[in-house]
Amino acid sequence: MVALVGxxxxxxxxxxxxxxxxxIEVRYYVDTDPSAPGVALARERxxxxxxxxxxxxLRDDGDVELILxxxxxxxxxxxxxxxxxxxxxxxxxxxxxxxxxxxxARQETTARLEQQLRDGERRIAELSAAVDRAPVExxxxxxxxxHQIKTPLSAIETYVNVILGGYTGEIPERTREIIEKIHSRxxxxxxSLAKRRMLADLRCAGRDGLEMSTVHLNELAxxxxxxxxxxxxxxxxxxxxxxxxxxxxVRCDPPKMVVLLSELVExxxxxxxxxxxxxxxxxxxxxxxxxxRVRDQGIGIPERCLPRIFDDDYxxxxxxxxxxxxxxLGLAIAREVADLHQFDLTVxxxxxxxxxxxxxxxxxxxx
Numbered sequence: 001m002v003a004l005v006g007x008x009x010x011x012x013x014x015x016x017x018x019x020x021x022x023x024i025e026v027r028y029y030v031d032t033d034p035s036a037p038g039v040a041l042a043r044e045r046x047x048x049x050x051x052x053x054x055x056x057x058l059r060d061d062g063d064v065e066l067i068l069x070x071x072x073x074x075x076x077x078x079x080x081x082x083x084x085x086x087x088x089x090x091x092x093x094x095x096x097x098x099x100x101x102x103x104x105a106r107q108e109t110t111a112r113l114e115q116q117l118r119d120g121e122r123r124i125a126e127l128s129a130a131v132d133r134a135p136v137e138x139x140x141x142x143x144x145x146x147h148q149i150k151t152p153l154s155a156i157e158t159y160v161n162v163i164l165g166g167y168t169g170e171i172p173e174r175t176r177e178i179i180e181k182i183h184s185r186x187x188x189x190x191x192s193l194a195k196r197r198m199l200a201d202l203r204c205a206g207r208d209g210l211e212m213s214t215v216h217l218n219e220l221a222x223x224x225x226x227x228x229x230x231x232x233x234x235x236x237x238x239x240x241x242x243x244x245x246x247x248x249x250v251r252c253d254p255p256k257m258v259v260l261l262s263e264l265v266e267x268x269x270x271x272x273x274x275x276x277x278x279x280x281x282x283x284x285x286x287x288x289x290x291x292x293r294v295r296d297q298g299i300g301i302p303e304r305c306l307p308r309i310f311d312d313d314y315x316x317x318x319x320x321x322x323x324x325x326x327x328x329l330g331l332a333i334a335r336e337v338a339d340l341h342q343f344d345l346t347v348x349x350x351x352x353x354x355x356x357x358x359x360x361x362x363x364x365x366x367x
Contacts, residue, residue, distance in 0.1 A: 011038035011070055019045055027064060028057060055083035150193050157186040192327035198259070199312070199329055202336045210253040210340060214364045217250045217290050218243040221282050224261035228269050236274040239265070242281035249364040250290060252341055260337040260345075261292060263330040264357045268296035270323050271355075285360075292359045298322075301349035309347060310335040318351065 011031060015038050018026050029042035034051035042049035048057070058064060058080075067084055069077060160183045162168065164176070171179070202209070225241045232239040261280075268278040279295045301309055305316040313328040338345035338359060349355035 008033070009037055011036065012041050014068070014070060015041055015047070019047075027061070030055060055080055058083050150190065153186055153189055153193070157183065157190065160186065188327075192329065195327050195329040195333060199333050199336060202256075202333070202340065207340055210256065212251055212253055214249055214251050215254050215257075217248040217282050217292065217361060220252075220254060220257050221261055221280055221292055223258050224265045225280055227258075227262050228265050231266065232269045232278065235269060235272065236276075237269050237272045238275075238277040239269065240277065240279050242279060244282040244284060244290065246284055247363065248282060248290060250361045251364045252343075252361070256337050256340070260334045260359065261294075263334040264292075264294040264359070267330050267334075268294050268298065268355070268357070271319060272296045272298035288363055290361050290363060292361070294357045295354065296356075297354040300351040300353050301347070301355055302351045306347065306349065310345075 011029075015026060015029055018024050019041075026042075026047050029038055029047050029049040031039050031049070031051050033039070036051065039049050039051050041047075050057075058067065067080060069080055160179055163171065163179055164183065221243070222241055225239055229239060265278065265280060272278055276297045279293075281293045281295070283291050283293065285291055299318050299322050301316055302318065305314075308314045309316070310331050312332045314332075315328040334357075335345055341361075343362075344360040345357065346360075347355060347357050
């Protein structure tokens with residue numbers, strides 16, 4: 001607890017410095033000039049102040065532990081000595097000058113630290129913005145790169161088709177086998193590039209790229225199944241749709257939702273065994289949400305691989321052995337679309353016994 005006897009601008013400066021220290025309470029400020037800047041500051045900050053040079057309150061206030069005298073006046077010192085409480089200690093102008101230097105140094109240090117803190121916060125904000133931009137910049141780069149790679153691959157595929165079509169004359173059987181492999185790899189690479197570009201487009205557009213409308217979830221699931229009916233037939237896989245018989249209206253971006261479901265259905269068909277079955281069901285659950293469950297009886301996913309199954313370019317070892325031409329992007333696309341809609345997409349699987357991918361969608365708000 002402090003009482004300060006000040007004069008002029010110096011008194012105001014010391015008062016301001018003391019008021020900025022949380023551990024110090026300035027109870028009194030005394031000056032001989034009612035218009036002194038220290039008096040105005042004391043009144044503004046709720047400090048008791050006098051401008052008549054009297055120290056009557058100090059005699060009876062045992063809470064004041066330190067009296068700071070800044071005027072250097074012998075008369076003022078004498079009056080304070082006569083008025084101070086027995087518990088108080090008086091510091092004359094010489095001691096106050098030392099204290100003032102320390103306070104000023106503390107203020108300068110505090111100001112410097114505050115500036116460093118502001119600089120640090122600005123730098124963190126800049127780094128955060130750069131981190132936020134990084135996925136979009138990477139997506140843009142991938143879009144450009146995939147376009148540049150697509151052109152020569154398409155040209156190679158065209159030339160291969162010309163050769164396989166017999167337009168260059170007869171080719172030996174062994175040469176045909178090699179060219180057919182080239183054709184197959186070109187097709188796989190082009191499919192991979194298409195998926196990579198799709199994923200890049202989704203990340204570049206973000207949530208702003210969604211065009212939301214209210215649609216029937218059964219219809220979207222049916223479209224996804226129809227897109228892969230031919231593939232299922234080629235691989236000897238039975239694919240079934242079990243529609244929900246109740247209300248099935250949801251709010252989403254329909255084309256992107258079909259992409260999501262299509263990737264899940266394609267994944268189930270590709271990693272099923274011949275004569276296997278893929279079941280796509282739309283069901284209502286207790287919390288009012290609708291779920292699309294894509295269940296297969298295929299090779300399944302090892303437990304150690306489940307945490308990364310939605311990562312870009314990730315393929316579990318059994319998946320690579322079962323289907324060498326996979327891109328490792330289909331499930332990443334599905335997760336990206338689900339995240340953009342803020343829908344939950346989960347997987348349950350057991351190696352050798354199949355998988356179930358579940359998409360949870362809230363019902364459309366009532367009109």
